[in-house]
Amino acid sequence: MVHVEINESGCRGCRMCVDICPTEVFEFDEPARKARVRESEDCIGCLSCSYLCPSKSITHSDFPVVKNFYRDLQFCRKKEAFL
Amino acid sequence: MSETDSLRSDLLEAMNFLGAMAAGLEEALGDPSKSISYLAGEKLGLQFSSGANRVDDLQDALQEVSSILYKNHCLWAFEPFKKKSEKEMVHLSQEGEEIMLVFRDCMIRQSLFCYGHPQKGSLCNMMFGFFSGALKNITGYSSRLEIVHAGENACYKRLTLFRKQNPLPA
Numbered sequence: 083m084v085h086v087e088i089n090e091s092g093c094r095g096c097r098m099c100v101d102i103c104p105t106e107v108f109e110f111d112e113p114a115r116k117a118r119v120r121e122s123e124d125c126i127g128c129l130s131c132s133y134l135c136p137s138k139s140i141t142h143s144d145f146p147v148v149k150n151f152y153r154d155l156q157f158c159r160k161k162e163a164f165l
Numbered sequence: 166m167s168e169t170d171s172l173r174s175d176l177l178e179a180m181n182f183l184g185a186m187a188a189g190l191e192e193a194l195g196d197p198s199k200s201i202s203y204l205a206g207e208k209l210g211l212q213f214s215s216g217a218n219r220v221d222d223l224q225d226a227l228q229e230v231s232s233i234l235y236k237n238h239c240l241w242a243f244e245p246f247k248k249k250s251e252k253e254m255v256h257l258s259q260e261g262e263e264i265m266l267v268f269r270d271c272m273i274r275q276s277l278f279c280y281g282h283p284q285k286g287s288l289c290n291m292m293f294g295f296f297s298g299a300l301k302n303i304t305g306y307s308s309r310l311e312i313v314h315a316g317e318n319a320c321y322k323r324l325t326l327f328r329k330q331n332p333l334p335a
């Protein structure tokens with residue numbers, strides 16, 4: 083199951099994670115002006131929030147990582163051993 | 166070169182070619198390019214599922230689509246999703262039945278990312294066509310696959326099966 087965490091001290095309160103998340107994992111704490119994790123279990127591991135977060139304050143664990151394509155076949159072969 | 170390496174490199178080349186074609190079509194034709202890739206996907210879906218069993222339950226039908234993709238070496242892994250607060254996977258809507266799907270390993274997304282092409286374009290529409298064709302054969306109903314969110318590592322889509330329309334002829 084995916085686990086999401088926000089490093090509270092790094093959060094700038096921009097709300098980008100709240101706006102982008104398709105499954106409403108986050109909520110915004112108005113008095114504190116910070117984003118909070120509402121329901122980690124609803125995370126699908128799309129990684130859009132951590133890609134967008136300007137402070138890189140969002141981390142995920144236990145999520146499936148897609149198997150990327152590589153142009154370099156030698157590199158591709160090395161990666162194959164770990165798939 | 167091992168068999169996996171060779172399959173992977175063939176898939177990469179084919180998908181990159183398709184990605185470049187789709188990007189070119191989008192630039193030249195605009196929105197109509199989506200219909201072209203929809204029809205191509207639908208044809209593929211109908212073709213691959215021609216011998217499939219007719220199934221009524223939506224989740225069983227999706228399982229059937231999954232195994233068709235697997236048998237035909239298509240890297241389009243998906244799974245049904247519901248939020249923790251929801252009881253059922255399948256919801257009833259005005260049009261029929263709805264289910265949310267998460268797509269993880271997707272050969273389209275991966276080839277788009279290779280060259281920085283945007284998501285939600287005509288090639289993504291090909292997947293809508295594929296599901297539509299396959300589900301027509303499997304359930305006898307038409308369907309729609311909407312992209313709710315296109316992410317870096319997974320995409321989130323809504324599948325609607327139009328049960329409230331008359332079933333299509335077998």
Ligand code: SF4
Binds near residue numbers: 098138
């Ligand atoms: S995107 Fe990052 S900085 Fe912005 S509200 Fe979310 S956690 Fe805070």
Ligand code: SF4
Binds near residue numbers: 105108128131316
């Ligand atoms: S990875 Fe996607 S689903 Fe998960 S919290 Fe971030 S935006 Fe939401």
